[in-house]
Amino acid sequence: MPPSNDRLLRGIAVSAPYRVAVADTSNTVREALERHGAQNGAADALARGMTGLTLMTVMDKEWYRLSAQWLGRGPLGTLNVDLRAPGDVRAFATGADYVGPLDGALGAGVLSLMRQKEGGQFSQGQVPLASSDVDGDLEAYLDRSDQVPTVLRVMCSQWESGRPGRVQGVLVQAMPGATRGGLRDVVSDALLARTLGSDDLTALAALAVPALGEIEWLGDDPVRWACGCSEQRVFDGVRLLGAAEIDDMIAKQEQPEVRCDYCTRVYVVHTEALRSLRATFED
8 A cells, every 4th residue: 555645743832822733634534435435424424533533642642542433323323433553544434335414424322432552551431422523522522521622623625426535634722721712712713614724734724723823843643544454363363263163164164254344354264274273272
């Protein structure tokens, strides 16, 4: 897979207590949409979920993995986004074939978010779905669960054949010393309305928060589509079935197939591989 050239910029305002992050995830999102054949509302949901979660990585220097699930009762079903350092993101929706609008696609439900550090420590939180636009749910999570006033918006522009041509996101967050009301004063109306866009991410930030002035950029990180599934992980999963079940599959000449929900790759465990797995058991 060629490099995506997608980026996440993170920084702080020089003269005010605000954190700012901007991202372009166009190629990464495009990879997800092509793999899942998503269009219209499903495409919009995947784009906003992947980009919004990417922006959230700026909150924790020690993050290793972020995983979010929008568990809805609407036609889109469950939206799943998984992100691992340094910027490997993957996603799927159980209702990826949904072609209606994003509004109402998730329905009532909850957003569950898990954070994990490289050492294995993790935390998990859950809030009711607060909006019909996916990135608004992440904003509400940060405000309610983390109690950090935040504006998070994802812009999808230049739609073609039901899919976005460009996907960008902006996060603006109050740091100690800022007020909740002050946050709304520094962001532009265009950002709140998701009508921004620029080929230059630093210019995008200036349009999003014109009142903040100079921003000191502290990091420029790559973003790309990547899936952690592998043949070995599939074999390890089949081995957990136990010796008796594997014996039965060998006798019946069954060759189980496992499909990765994220990347859609199908793994076939052939009979010879089953025999090799069976040989690892002690009778």
